[in-house]
Amino acid sequence: MLDRLPFLVGLRYVRAKRRNHFISFISLTSMLGLMLGVAVLILVLSVMNGFDHELRTRILGMVPHTKIESRSGLVEWESLASELVERERVIGAAPYVEQQGMFSINGRNQGAMVNGIHPDWENQVSIIGEHMRRGSLDDLKPGEWNVVLGSMLARQLGVGVGDRVTLLVPEASITPAGVFPRLKRFTVSGIFSVGADLDANLAYAHIEDMQTLARLGEAVGGIRLELDDLFVAGQVTQDIVNDLGPNYRGSDWTYSHGNLFQAIQMEKRMIALLLTVIIAVAAFNIVSTLVMVVTDKRADIAILRTIGATPRSIMGIFIVQGLAIGMMGIAIGVLVGVVLALTISDVIGWVEAALGIQFLDAGVYFISDLPSRLHWDDVGRIVAAAFGLTFLSTLYPAWRAARVQPADVLRYE
Template identity: 55%
Template sequence: MFKPVSLLIGLRYTRAKRRNHFISFISLTSILGLTLGVAVLITVLSVMNGFDRELKNRILGMIPHATISSREPIQDWKNLAEFAKRNPQVLAAAPVTQLQCMLTANGQVSGAMITGIEPEYERKVSIIAGNMKAGKLEQLRADEYGIVLGSGLAGNLGVGLGDKVTLVLPEAALTPAGVIPRFKRMTVVGVFQVGADVDGILAYVHVSDAGKLLRIGSAVQGVRLKLKDLFEAPRISNEMLYDLPANYYETNWTQTHGNLFSAIQMEKAMMGLLLMLIVAVAAFNIVSSLVMVVTDKKADIAILRTLGASPQTITRIFMVQGAVIGLFGTLAGVLLGIILSLNITSAVTWLEHVTGQSFFDAYFVNYLPSELEWSDVLWVSLSTGLLSFLATIYPARKAARVQPAEALRYE
């Protein structure tokens, strides 16, 4: 089988055992540096993708993509919901009423964001129905004053299904005994868990009960929207206001969690850049390795030149050798990075179990997520391969400039 001379000799140099063990050591460290750099880069990008996914699926699965609200109670919210669903970007709409309060039980007190919902409609706009840890969302019924708590909130209060909690509203009522806060006893009919910080702050009641607590009767504050493209939320919600009375206004997820999403995107970009610089340092170790090889192989280069090899052939020989080192290191790094990305979640969970420490309580998710994207693997591989190729140019051209007479003078 025919092989170009430069490819044949370059591959032979790569496989051959070198007389200078230090050169072999430098080549090995170049490969290991590339392997570790590529593996760490792929793993970190996968972790950042995981945080991005959790933000979209968990946090943004629980909070509204956008909400059309009114400064006055909305009596006929179904007409507003039908109006919103005429927009092709709106997948579903549901009534919503929100109030902030304190929940107390068993001598414990926790602040909570109470959301009044209609269970039949809510399952179309959020993921709560599929993340019920105990009870069912449908057990929220009008005038029964049931409440569904997040698992973190239920744990803080020490309550479960069937237990009573006291809801304390942030307003006072004038009674014969004086001015006292307004209280309402609620029955826990469900507990949800999505594995995010919303578990510790959110609770749900029936929209009718929320209206009575706010003294607006059967009216609601607004309509929550689920959109096809959540990044279009500001534009779509603003466009709807053009056809609504002046007392309507919009809110969307970018106002509440937009900074978190932007921070994740920026961190991903910066971490990718910094780790790519580390990969670049490892790739340019190939330069020092090949320069030493060229010095070691001057006699061989001179012999090849006297046998008729052109400077271009010599250049290609050492470019092949450097490219093989880069290719081997890149492939090993990609393989290691894929393995780490697919297993880092379970590995960190096992480490938390062994040490008894929770490393992610301060984050919006309570575990280390990871999502491997093949587009990241592709651009990391191509970038590393390009850097490795560029690193071979200078040593290869240096080899091509070796003069046979000078190299053989002292042989």
């Protein structure tokens, strides 16, 4: 019976109504604080995981993991692409021609990066084919001067499929009439949308058309590579350049979007640290609760000691009570946090539709909706941290309870 004493009495103290309502209020506050801290931490980490996942799949699915270029241009690119695909870590390759320019129509002007691509190769290195809203990459045929625009870019220009736009490139053409900027009329054959800032500043045309516009002849601007692990892009790029020789140069995704990824990782760690402080504050409120309970139950402690309870058993009683309060808060917090993490995207979407507003502008935040991705290992770490802080919070009050001397208490009873 005495072996089970800490559990029986500790749980009874949790259920029992107390004469001191202030103690009950502090207990409830501690439990609610733990619940709120755990729930918010699960939700915030899930959202940060969502941003991280969207960055990898959407933005880094559109931009090259690695680019290999030559100072003299790549003419026999097919053989080089086949050679690079055989390398370890490389799972796809595609040629490209990049051209910065400005689209113009009816007095509207928007700058964009125009990628000359080969439709048959592009799906190896990009997810663009999966996000075509209208039209298809197969509509990009050499000599037809078709172009695929991002949805935001098309909206800013006020164009749709079938409309014609003029592309001005920052290179001059010398004619008998003088020096004029180089320009070409394109027909909009498709519109894509990935829900990121790339929708506002990216367009695609056939690589042969862009070779003609850039006056490259048979050469291409470079080869884009898709890797099985984007985090080894730097090392893979360096190895390829070293093997190919000094006439080649390479760059990877960290040059264009590495700072954003690092910022998300840093924010995730800092937010987790700050929200853990909230859990710690709520957990250490249990110290106040149990200290007051020990003072209130001094007579009970003295009686238990006189019938044979050891100091260790007395400590166990208040550790069990504190852990029971903490675990209730943690359990409810996990339930609320998981539900919110799984539904926050739909909730935000419903609020945006109801109020007619948009919380995330893709031109500012890289994506247009609030992503959430629940990782159960994060939940496990949060529960372990909250449980550990709760356990530490019970030690001092339990130690004080174990030091209560029955003779001192019962002398005046």
